[in-house]
Amino acid sequence: MTKERDEDGHTPLHYAAHLGSRLSVVEELLKRDVSAAYIGDKKRGMTPLLMAARQGYGETCSKILSLCPDCCEKVDKIGLNLLHYMAFRDSVFPLGSSVFKRGGAEIVYGSVRNLMELEGAFGITPQEAHNTLRSKKQHHKQKQIKELLEELENDQVAEEAVRHFRLPNVSTERLEAIRNTHLIVAALIATVTFAAAITVPGGLESEKGSKQGTPFLIHEAAFKVFVVTNALAFIFSVSALFIYFGVLDILLSRFKFWRQTVLYRTRSVSGLLGYATVAMMIAFSTGSYVVLKPSHELAIVSYLICPAFFFVLHLTIFDYYIIKIIFHR
Known part of the structure; x- marks a missing residue:
């Protein structure tokens, strides 16, 4: 046989x-x-x-x-x-x-x-x-x-x-287009998260004293999650900008892992912006929740934003593989 x-x-x-x-x-x-x-x-x-x-x-x-x-x-x-x-x-x-x-x-x-x-x-x-x-x-x-x-x-x-052939060669024009898109996305995320850090949900203490400028909701768990994820989104997006503008080249040029191709850096920035987007989504969800908590119905809606995001993400991936299977058959 x-x-x-x-x-x-x-x-x-x-x-x-x-x-x-x-x-x-x-x-x-x-x-x-x-x-x-x-x-x-x-x-x-x-x-x-x-x-x-x-x-x-x-x-x-x-x-x-x-x-x-x-x-x-x-x-x-x-x-x-x-x-x-x-x-x-x-x-x-x-x-x-x-x-x-x-x-x-x-x-x-x-x-x-x-x-x-x-x-x-x-x-x-x-x-x-x-x-x-x-x-x-x-x-x-x-x-x-x-x-x-x-x-x-x-x-x-x-x-x-047959498995898809992943060829590393990408045209200069294509890399330039991806770079420009990344710069716009990174700048937008950095701007939004910076503004959110200054105008925090719930406002700040305005009366003079030791607590002046302190957020009203500083002891809320959801507010703490908002602050952390908002900061992460800002860090990821700014890191992406630093990579593209070459700010880190001088600092990290001695390390072997940093001496990589433009394509490698483009992929690294794609990953950073992906993390920044997820962090910004969590920050938005928790920020909305902590502000809208007095309204029970609206609080539930804001609470479900995060699970809904991951559900749509997995649904999109699932649809991609279904289409791929149908196409190959």
């Missing part, structure tokens, strides 16, 4: 490699019949090893090669080999850092080393494919490879689509 094929030419080992099954499943199938590792499917001529690499499953690739090292010599119908697909994913092989980076993981299987210089589709080697996809310069081979990856994402095995 290990070599039995379905209508698409997929064997059980193809399924195990594509779905990322437990390594024990892959090992058991190959121990029963190692020749299953050499079988290509009907559409693209992909072996189980190539399917595992296409999905980015480095450990599965290592397991297949440990039991059948020669199967790496098989290529698909357009000449792509194991390392081409690992270049598309920037995969780890066998374990550790990427083989395509200087000082990357050592290739322990001798026959795999020969694949690095073999040309496949578009006359491009695995190393060239890796460098091309991650280059800031646009050229025709980069476009051809991206079109191929979009085509690969439409493939399915056992009704499970």
Whole structure:
């Protein structure tokens, strides 16, 4: 049964490699019949090893090669080999850092080393494919490879689509547009939270004395939550502005983690603004609650703002995955 094929030419080992099954499943199938590792499917001529690499499953690739090292010599119908697909994913092989980076993981299987210089589709080697996809310069081979990856994402095995290829290359124009959007959002959040910190809910003591300027609701638990979350939203948004304006570059330039790409910083700012938005929402909810508490009905409404936000957020994520499943089917 290990070599039995379905209508698409997929064997059980193809399924195990594509779905990322437990390594024990892959090992058991190959121990029963190692020749299953050499079988290509009907559409693209992909072996189980190539399917595992296409999905980015480095450990599965290592397991297949440990039991059948020669199967790496098989290529698909357009000449792509194991390392081409690992270049598309920037995969780890066998374990550790990427083989395509200087000082990357050592290739322990001798026959795999020969694949690095073999040309496949578009006359491009695995190393060239890796460098091309991650280059800031646009050229025709980069476009051809991206079109191929979009085509690969439409493939399915056992009704499970190929995982989305997350390519780090983003155009300068796109990064600039994202940066401008982030600056606007960060500035708005910083402005709103700064104003909220000065004009606190419930007002301040105006009579002269030791308590002058003290918030009336300072002992309320909801008010304390408002102050903390409002401060967090302000800190996150200002931190995002500091990153983009380079204020932290001088202070943190000695640390290795800070010497990152523009894309990395853009993603970091996205995370900060996400936290700032959540903190601002909680501050709004608790601030409304502490002011409207005398009115029982309005207090309940303000209290439900926070749970409603997270419900809508989870509902949006759920809808995204439902649409993704329907689309792939």
